[in-house]
Amino acid sequence: MDDSGFYDFKITEANVQAEWLEHRTFDVAEESSKPKFYCLAMFPYPSGRLHMGHVRTYTLGDVIARFKRLQGYNVMHPMGWDAFGLPAENAAIKNKVPPARWTMQNIEYMKTQLQSLGFSYDWGREFATCDPEYYRWEQWFFTRMFRKGLVYKKSAWVNWDPVDQTVLANEQVIDGRGWRSNALVERRELAQWFLKITDYAEELLAKLNHLPGWPEKIKIMQRNWIGRSKGLQIKFARLEGSAIDVYTTRPDTLMGVTYLAVAPQHPIAKEAAETNSVIAEFLTACNQVKMAEADIAKSEKKGMDTGIIVQHPITKEPLPVWVANFVLMEYGSGAVMSVPAHDQRDWEFARQYNLPVKQVIEPDKAGECDLDRSAFVEKGRCINSGQFDSLNFEEVFDAIADLLQSNGLGERQVNYRLRDWGVSRQRYWGCPIPIIHCDACGAVAVPDSDLPVSLPTEVEFDGVTSPIKRMPEWSKTICPSCGGPAERDTDTFDTFMESSWYYARFACNNLRNGMLDDRAKYWKSVDHYVGGEEHAILHLLYARFFHKVMRDQGLVDTDEPFENLLALGMVLQDGAKMSKSAGNAGDPQHLLDQYGADAVRMAMMFAAPPEQSFEWSEHNVESANRWLRSKLWRAVILHSSLGPVSTLDSSSLSESQRDMRRVAHETLLKVTDDYGKRLNFNTVVSGVMSLVNELQKFNDTSDQGRAVVDEALKIVVLVMSPITPHICKELWTKLGLGVIEDAEWLSIDQEALRKRVVNVIIQVNGRLRGKLEVEPGASKDDLILRAGELENVEKFLKDEKITRIIHVPDKLLNFVIA
RNA sequence: GCCGGGGUGGCGGAACUGGUAGACGCGCCGGAUUCAAAAUCCGGUUCCUUCACGGGAGUGUCGGUUCGAUUCCGACCCUCGGUACCA
Numbered sequence: 001m002d003d004s005g006f007y008d009f010k011i012t013e014a015n016v017q018a019e020w021l022e023h024r025t026f027d028v029a030e031e032s033s034k035p036k037f038y039c040l041a042m043f044p045y046p047s048g049r050l051h052m053g054h055v056r057t058y059t060l061g062d063v064i065a066r067f068k069r070l071q072g073y074n075v076m077h078p079m080g081w082d083a084f085g086l087p088a089e090n091a092a093i094k095n096k097v098p099p100a101r102w103t104m105q106n107i108e109y110m111k112t113q114l115q116s117l118g119f120s121y122d123w124g125r126e127f128a129t130c131d132p133e134y135y136r137w138e139q140w141f142f143t144r145m146f147r148k149g150l151v152y153k154k155s156a157w158v159n160w161d162p163v164d165q166t167v168l169a170n171e172q173v174i175d176g177r178g179w180r181s182n183a184l185v186e187r188r189e190l191a192q193w194f195l196k197i198t199d200y201a202e203e204l205l206a207k208l209n210h211l212p213g214w215p216e217k218i219k220i221m222q223r224n225w226i227g228r229s230k231g232l233q234i235k236f237a238r239l240e241g242s243a244i245d246v247y248t249t250r251p252d253t254l255m256g257v258t259y260l261a262v263a264p265q266h267p268i269a270k271e272a273a274e275t276n277s278v279i280a281e282f283l284t285a286c287n288q289v290k291m292a293e294a295d296i297a298k299s300e301k302k303g304m305d306t307g308i309i310v311q312h313p314i315t316k317e318p319l320p321v322w323v324a325n326f327v328l329m330e331y332g333s334g335a336v337m338s339v340p341a342h343d344q345r346d347w348e349f350a351r352q353y354n355l356p357v358k359q360v361i362e363p364d365k366a367g368e369c370d371l372d373r374s375a376f377v378e379k380g381r382c383i384n385s386g387q388f389d390s391l392n393f394e395e396v397f398d399a400i401a402d403l404l405q406s407n408g409l410g411e412r413q414v415n416y417r418l419r420d421w422g423v424s425r426q427r428y429w430g431c432p433i434p435i436i437h438c439d440a441c442g443a444v445a446v447p448d449s450d451l452p453v454s455l456p457t458e459v460e461f462d463g464v465t466s467p468i469k470r471m472p473e474w475s476k477t478i479c480p481s482c483g484g485p486a487e488r489d490t491d492t493f494d495t496f497m498e499s500s501w502y503y504a505r506f507a508c509n510n511l512r513n514g515m516l517d518d519r520a521k522y523w524k525s526v527d528h529y530v531g532g533e534e535h536a537i538l539h540l541l542y543a544r545f546f547h548k549v550m551r552d553q554g555l556v557d558t559d560e561p562f563e564n565l566l567a568l569g570m571v572l573q574d575g576a577k578m579s580k581s582a583g584n585a586g587d588p589q590h591l592l593d594q595y596g597a598d599a600v601r602m603a604m605m606f607a608a609p610p611e612q613s614f615e616w617s618e619h620n621v622e623s624a625n626r627w628l629r630s631k632l633w634r635a636v637i638l639h640s641s642l643g644p645v646s647t648l649d650s651s652s653l654s655e656s657q658r659d660m661r662r663v664a665h666e667t668l669l670k671v672t673d674d675y676g677k678r679l680n681f682n683t684v685v686s687g688v689m690s691l692v693n694e695l696q697k698f699n700d701t702s703d704q705g706r707a708v709v710d711e712a713l714k715i716v717v718l719v720m721s722p723i724t725p726h727i728c729k730e731l732w733t734k735l736g737l738g739v740i741e742d743a744e745w746l747s748i749d750q751e752a753l754r755k756r757v758v759n760v761i762i763q764v765n766g767r768l769r770g771k772l773e774v775e776p777g778a779s780k781d782d783l784i785l786r787a788g789e790l791e792n793v794e795k796f797l798k799d800e801k802i803t804r805i806i807h808v809p810d811k812l813l814n815f816v817i818a
Numbered sequence: 819g820c821c822g823g824g825g826u827g828g829c830g831g832a833a834c835u836g837g838u839a840g841a842c843g844c845g846c847c848g849g850a851u852u853c854a855a856a857a858u859c860c861g862g863u864u865c866c867u868u869c870a871c872g873g874g875a876g877u878g879u880c881g882g883u884u885c886g887a888u889u890c891c892g893a894c895c896c897u898c899g900g901u902a903c904c905a
Contacts, residue, residue: 045905086904158903169903217822221900224821293901297819326819330902345819418902425903495905534899536822541902569823570899606843607830613823613898614830623844630858670834678834686832686842693842761838766886768838792872806885812837816885 009596037073042531066722083130093463100457129498136452137515192424213564227417236310256360272306347375428466430492438479500546569613598724599625
């Protein structure tokens, strides 16, 4: 680190990080004259070691936080741990370590890794979600929702491993078998707690339109996920027994229904199975596919006639009821009316089982409609529909809705694809559900004074049964309502619960007597949220839901948790995402040791724009390290070794000095836009590299030449500092500019941007035929004259008739010939 | 299956509003420096064609709009993410 030449990242990075820690440089408080800026990257699951996906997320978050800090904001940039989850249980089985201990060890190690990457966190705000001081407020909040009627219990299906006698996550079911036992999984029904997220469906949908800072693609995905639709709920009566309800968005095709299809889990299917062993076998087979929509949708479509007959609500004709493996019990009422002529899936099913196809819609215009080849799924006009013939979609929708409504067989309904959020997990390593079951009083919320319901941590964990399910000393308790003997709920929460409100808790992580206080109102919503695109739906939707419930509880006073969202593409390894389950591929540690944090950060930022997925290659770290020491470091050292610099006098510069200065300010303009608006940090790096290349060529050691270099280097070091903060802090000092964390972003000199000459391209029929270097603002006529003199242009215009000449000022001249 | 992305040299990517395709970096090739090496520096590098100037082709595939398309439109192929118990 001496002025004679070499840059030793090990010494500089260690010193700089020690200084940040010692001075608590990035600690932040609420009182400030500056505007607040809350920058947050999705906190990690402490899986053991960081992988390159983490490095990408946290570097991007850090770059934004540091940039905003330089722009004069009071920046909160916290970090914590999403500490509950399945991998801890898996590790506990494998290594015979209790999940809590394994988790805390991981946190300890990963924290050192984050610190060695030089992130500007306010570590005073750190917490882990497995800390009872955190999850007690989650339990408290759940009991508020419970009281408000936002919580209910119903039975729901889970993957059941019949050998290990345990519930399996979808991830743990591989090719239909339990991952450890290899047994064929079955579905089982269990009583579980649900949160009424559907009560907020309308607002969750509507408020997407008030999130201009979110990528359009994420909003589209959420809209589709919520899946609002307008349709009819229709009753198909049976001769005996209760009617079957179906929901349809296409009542215009009601006259074309030829059968009904119900889910294998539908009561009707079960009823049919009672007297028919073949159906019973079929249902068993259907229940051996795991509980994942993708698997259900991809499996071969199969069905069976249940023998049950229903009546068409208008024609009163008898219709058979089939059970079909592709009908989802969770959506709508678990039964659908099938219109093979106008629904592709029904059409395929009808062909497969020789069910009748009845066309009731014809194309409006002379369109394509060949029912021998496929269903006609577009909207059109009714035919073969009796009284509804010739009506269009809207007309028949209303006519049928009115008719069914008047005879009590149907009603208009707005439906959502979004389902209520099942939060019960039959696992150990999670937040205990604060409910007590009493034979006399039913489910009773644990009173505030008894919170938290703590999870015992020193446990024997065999991976099959959750320890708290076989610890009567833990689960046996007294009913808070009647004082009689009662039992605790031994399920734990879905870990998405913890990550649905952690961002708010960072504002007041040390609050002992409440979930949130006024500090959460000071920090308001997260200004910039950074995280992987894989969270586009579930995590982000659940957090949006929680935020609205917290708002209605008076805990926060904004409508949305995340104002701006940066949804990062995946860091791929061998074409797939890096993850805990993939064995923590891509540990950055050896790269940090060999090339340093700045090089790792820079390589990651340079590799690709944030929203794009890319295949990680370690090689770039070496070249980043090379650039930092042999280009950046050397340029500054070379410059400062020549001694003091005089003041820049922009009016007395030579042409080449003015050009050099223009490039510097153009770069500043570009990177300011890249940082602030475009969020493309790869082009920040390439822009700075270009500028440094230009500076190297410039090589002007005159008085004003050095002043130009001095200004340019100041720009280089400051704009690189969010990405490579350690070396830039050192170089900022060497340029005699003080403490870089206290610096302000530089302003652009508009005068310096003015161009002496511009390049105008000359085209013939849109093809490049020549170039002209002219003064800015050259007229079209002038350009035509000078372009005609170019030999290569003349060659193409000779003997041709020019029909048009297109002129884009200071850019292009295009001769159009016949 | 469904929803949402992506596809540009040997590789990562750039081209921001329809206007010079391939910036910047890696790799590779050639050279300088060196006793030699490392490090560093200089030059070249989409493909075909040409001694050269130049010309032709080219941004997943096919088609369309336009004076001009990586950019807009249509169809298709491949690939990645999500698909409600991985987080």
